[in-house]
Amino acid sequence: MLQVLSSESAQEILSTLTSDPGTASEIANSVDQSVQNVSYHLDRLCEADLITPTKTWYSQKGREMTVYALATERLVVQFSDSTD
Structure with a gap:
C-alpha cells in the first residue's frame, strides 16, 4: 500500500476522488495527466483497496x-515502535 501511495500521481488521484467519484477520463482532466497514466494508477489503487469501482x-x-x-x-497509517 505504501508503495502505491508513494506515487505523486496516485496521491493526486486520491485527492481528486475525495470530493466526488469519477471516471478515468474525468480524473485525468482534473489532474492534467493522460487517461492511460491515470488508468494505470487506478488499477494499482484498486489492488491496494484504496479505491473501488462503484x-x-x-x-x-x-x-x-x-x-x-x-x-x-x-x-490511518500507524508505525509502532520496534521494541513493542
Missing part, C-alpha cells in the same frame, strides 16, 4: 465507463 456510466457515444470512488473516508 458503478458504470455510459458516454454519449454509448461507451461503458467505470466510476471510481474512495474505498474509505479515512486512511
